[in-house]
Amino acid sequence: MSNSEIRMFIDGKECVGSRGDTILEVAKKNDVTSIPTLCWMKGLSSIGACRMCVVEPEGSGRMLTACTSPAEDGLRVNTSTENLVSYRRQVLELLFAGRNHFCMFCSQSGDCDLQTLAIEHGMDSVRYPFLYAPFENDTTDVRIQADHNRCILCQRCVRTCSEKVGTCTLGMKKRGWIMTIEADFGSTIGQSDTCVECGACAQVCPTGTITLRNLAYRGRRRDCDAVVDTICPICAMGCAIKVYVRTGSIVRVEGTNVNGPDGGQLCAEGRFALPYSSEQPRVVHPMVRTGSTFRTVSWGEAIDVIGSKLKEHRGSGKMGALISSLATDEELAVFSSFREAVGIRTANYNDGSLRGFYAGIKPFVDQGVCPFTAAHNILNADMIVLVEADPQKILPVAASYVRVAVLHRAARLIHVGSGATPFPGITDLEVKNLFDPKLTGMLKGAKKPVFLLGASVLSNPVAVTKALNFAIEHRAFFGDGLGIVPLLGHSNVLGAMNTIMSKEDWLGGEEQDFLYVYSTGMVPESSKALSAMSRSGFTVIQTPFLLPPISNLGDVLLPAPAWFERSGHLCTLEGERRQLSKILDPVRGLKGFGEVLQALCEKVGVKMGNPSTSPCENVFASKISPDLAKQVEVDEELERSTQPALAGRLPREA
Amino acid sequence: MAKPKVASVWLEACAGCHMSFLDMDERLLDLFSRVEITSTPISDIKEIPEVTVGVIEGGLGNEEELHVARDLREKCKILVAWGDCAVFGGINCMRNFIKPEDMLREAYTDTVSTVNPSGVIPHVDLPPLLPQAIPVDRAVKVDVYVPGCPPDADTIAWVFNEILEGRIPKVPSQMMRYD
Numbered sequence: 001m002s003n004s005e006i007r008m009f010i011d012g013k014e015c016v017g018s019r020g021d022t023i024l025e026v027a028k029k030n031d032v033t034s035i036p037t038l039c040w041m042k043g044l045s046s047i048g049a050c051r052m053c054v055v056e057p058e059g060s061g062r063m064l065t066a067c068t069s070p071a072e073d074g075l076r077v078n079t080s081t082e083n084l085v086s087y088r089r090q091v092l093e094l095l096f097a098g099r100n101h102f103c104m105f106c107s108q109s110g111d112c113d114l115q116t117l118a119i120e121h122g123m124d125s126v127r128y129p130f131l132y133a134p135f136e137n138d139t140t141d142v143r144i145q146a147d148h149n150r151c152i153l154c155q156r157c158v159r160t161c162s163e164k165v166g167t168c169t170l171g172m173k174k175r176g177w178i179m180t181i182e183a184d185f186g187s188t189i190g191q192s193d194t195c196v197e198c199g200a201c202a203q204v205c206p207t208g209t210i211t212l213r214n215l216a217y218r219g220r221r222r223d224c225d226a227v228v229d230t231i232c233p234i235c236a237m238g239c240a241i242k243v244y245v246r247t248g249s250i251v252r253v254e255g256t257n258v259n260g261p262d263g264g265q266l267c268a269e270g271r272f273a274l275p276y277s278s279e280q281p282r283v284v285h286p287m288v289r290t291g292s293t294f295r296t297v298s299w300g301e302a303i304d305v306i307g308s309k310l311k312e313h314r315g316s317g318k319m320g321a322l323i324s325s326l327a328t329d330e331e332l333a334v335f336s337s338f339r340e341a342v343g344i345r346t347a348n349y350n351d352g353s354l355r356g357f358y359a360g361i362k363p364f365v366d367q368g369v370c371p372f373t374a375a376h377n378i379l380n381a382d383m384i385v386l387v388e389a390d391p392q393k394i395l396p397v398a399a400s401y402v403r404v405a406v407l408h409r410a411a412r413l414i415h416v417g418s419g420a421t422p423f424p425g426i427t428d429l430e431v432k433n434l435f436d437p438k439l440t441g442m443l444k445g446a447k448k449p450v451f452l453l454g455a456s457v458l459s460n461p462v463a464v465t466k467a468l469n470f471a472i473e474h475r476a477f478f479g480d481g482l483g484i485v486p487l488l489g490h491s492n493v494l495g496a497m498n499t500i501m502s503k504e505d506w507l508g509g510e511e512q513d514f515l516y517v518y519s520t521g522m523v524p525e526s527s528k529a530l531s532a533m534s535r536s537g538f539t540v541i542q543t544p545f546l547l548p549p550i551s552n553l554g555d556v557l558l559p560a561p562a563w564f565e566r567s568g569h570l571c572t573l574e575g576e577r578r579q580l581s582k583i584l585d586p587v588r589g590l591k592g593f594g595e596v597l598q599a600l601c602e603k604v605g606v607k608m609g610n611p612s613t614s615p616c617e618n619v620f621a622s623k624i625s626p627d628l629a630k631q632v633e634v635d636e637e638l639e640r641s642t643q644p645a646l647a648g649r650l651p652r653e654a
Numbered sequence: 655m656a657k658p659k660v661a662s663v664w665l666e667a668c669a670g671c672h673m674s675f676l677d678m679d680e681r682l683l684d685l686f687s688r689v690e691i692t693s694t695p696i697s698d699i700k701e702i703p704e705v706t707v708g709v710i711e712g713g714l715g716n717e718e719e720l721h722v723a724r725d726l727r728e729k730c731k732i733l734v735a736w737g738d739c740a741v742f743g744g745i746n747c748m749r750n751f752i753k754p755e756d757m758l759r760e761a762y763t764d765t766v767s768t769v770n771p772s773g774v775i776p777h778v779d780l781p782p783l784l785p786q787a788i789p790v791d792r793a794v795k796v797d798v799y800v801p802g803c804p805p806d807a808d809t810i811a812w813v814f815n816e817i818l819e820g821r822i823p824k825v826p827s828q829m830m831r832y833d
Contacts, residue, residue: 104738109832118832119831120827124824
């Protein structure tokens with residue numbers, strides 16, 4: 001028996017745990033399921049507020065809350081004595097009597113932990129007088145509603161908001177029966193300055209208190225036809241999600257990585273845009289423009305029209321393709337083969353940032369070191385330097401990492417840039433330039449700094465190289481690479497950089513004779529991309545949703561499978577390739593990207609090579625220990641073009 | 655031996671529990687062969703006789719309902735509370751956050767859709783409201799609680815069967831619902 005191992009008995013069953021475990025943790029480790037919980041939640045600190053998890057140590061007559069009481073070697077506890085069951089029912093009755101829980105008109109009835117526990121405990125009546133105290137129903141926010149009449153004060157939302165999202169928007173006010181959850185010290189959720197509308201509070205709420213207004217009454221979890229584990233297809237964080245499907249619609253999306261660094265949170269985009277996406281109008285047939293309208297055609301005719309244009313312009317050097325950087329690795333690989341077969345130039349939505357970033361990191365990649373680290377390593381840094389970076393806008397969950405690192409892990413936060421810090425109140429230092437002596441002075445005391453680079457830095461290769469040099473100078477080394485987190489937005493930017501990024505910046509240059517656009521319809525196209533679409537001689541747009549402006553810009557409009565109809569892999573900034581899974585059956589008559597490209601190749605009479613792509617974790621993995629990375633020389637000539645926040649250099653030691 | 659008698663009343667509620675009772679379908683025939691149905695909202699016998707089983711659907715919101723509940727309690731051996739309104743107070747309790755007179759004014763004069771130029775609030779010939787709507791067990795002792803909005807027909811049938819077998823049932827978790 002090792003020193004840290006303890007043995008205790010739960011309902012007579014011998015259970016093994018580690019010193020420091022709570023009784024509940026030992027129970028969970030040993031598959032004991034007889035301890036009910038309500039305020040306790042995996043991944044959050046335990047507060048022992050609800051008293052549902054009480055257990056009785058043998059012979060003592062006391063009750064201990066299993067979620068907060070440490071397990072001891074030799075301890076014997078019972079979990080289901082008559083006394084405990086009656087005590088728990090009493091607690092539940094008091095919860096029902098204290099607030100106004102009317103199950104029959106609650107959107108969460110049937111999806112409610114409080115209701116489930118009450119029924120499990122045989123609560124067929126309430127022996128206490130109902131208080132009927134009026135509580136507020138906070139409907140100030142368009143998306144998140146907080147009906148305090150149904151609150152049991154478990155504080156799961158308060159803890160999630162602080163410990164996982166780091167906004168600390170929610171708190172408690174007053175004491176006793178009239179205590180309520182509040183936002184921003186007496187404000188409401190709608191008027192809160194700090195709330196990021198991520199909806200994590202609603203995901204963890206065990207009752208019908210905090211609910212998502214758009215998603216109410218769309219289906220209880222247990223009434224759903226399917227629950228699919230996949231990842232969010234929007235940004236490069238690639239958060240693990242659970243998608244609930246009912247009658248062909250996505251009715252609810254929840255974060256699942258409860259034990260991981262993000263704690264199962266999602267951002268507002270993932271939480272609200274994903275369920276909405278299955279309700280959007282679709283492109284269901286190929287369509288060809290005739291004058292100012294579109295004519296529905298067969299797939300055969302559409303391929304004929306596109307194929308003849310392809311033949312006509314082949315070799316003209318004025319053929320291009322614009323592929324979403326939200327496309328999967330598999331789709332990008334197949335397009336890369338298509339490009340080689342028919343000879344067209346390819347770009348993706350955020351080519352600008354990517355090309356700059358790629359050129360900037362190249363010298364470090366050549367050294368065999370990964371020039372960036374997994375985004376969750378922000379949590380492991382002791383100093384976070386934002387260089388013209390606002391993670392809340394690009395990668396909202398990374399912004400949560402920044403807040404949590406600062407508030408709960410004592411990391412220091414520095415903002416470098418021309419504007420104000422995106423984290424007012426928790427930023428330790430604001431400077432205009434990375435080489436500011438105040439910053440370099442602070443960095444001397446840092447053991448593990450991490451640098452977050454914003455879009456204006458990423459699009460500039462010199463700035464990227466200088467930031468990497470700076471990171472090496474200040475020993476920003478993590479296990480997987482250098483302490484840099486590039487704020488690249490779209491979900492498969494790394495994959496796009498790996499497969500289809502164009503060498504030269506042709507997009508927005510001269511007009512194209514032929515342009516093929518593959519969109520996932522999940523992010524708005526840039527004005528540069530839209531302008532290229534409208535200016536090209538012949539434009540094919542393959543997109544899942546019939547939404548302007550993009551659906552108006554094609555000469556041929558092809559249906560594409562939506563994110564919930566596709567599967568594949570996305571290279572995330574969390575340092576791994578993650579699997580996107582199919583959720584709904586594709587609408588009838590839909591053809592996948594590869595199928596269309598194959599048909600076009602046959603039409604043109606060329607053979608498409610075998611598509612292949614290596615996983616990004618192999619492409620970018622460090623081959624040497626990151627701390628062996630060496631700084632590289634920056635061309636004096638080019639240095640003049642540096643982004644202002646990186647102008648200057650470190651004083652060289654003689 | 656004479657069949658045990660059953661009486662039921664429909665107090666402050668929507669009649670959904672009685673509908674759920676009718677949803678017992680062909681099992682009703684079996685029940686009727688075992689009990690004698692007396693005064694109910696369906697059979698339209700006005701006077702509640704002495705019965706073995708009394709059933710209350712609905713909460714108590716006015717003095718008449720309170721009187722009926724007490725009357726039935728006195729006349730029955732086993733009192734069953736059907737549905738969330740009888741058990742917990744239910745939707746009637748939404749009025750408990752305001753005073754009865756304010757509620758009446760809101761309902762009969764202030765609502766935008768109400769046309770009541772002389773501002774008459776019904777009061778004559780109507781039983782006065784209780785200060786708050788209450789569950790049945792705040793006024794009289796209840797022997798069997800059957801929560802649900804409404805309780806399933808299966809649950810209602812099971813409860814009758816248990817009583818006829820001579821037991822005082824307690825609805826098990828797998829049958830219990832609050833919505």
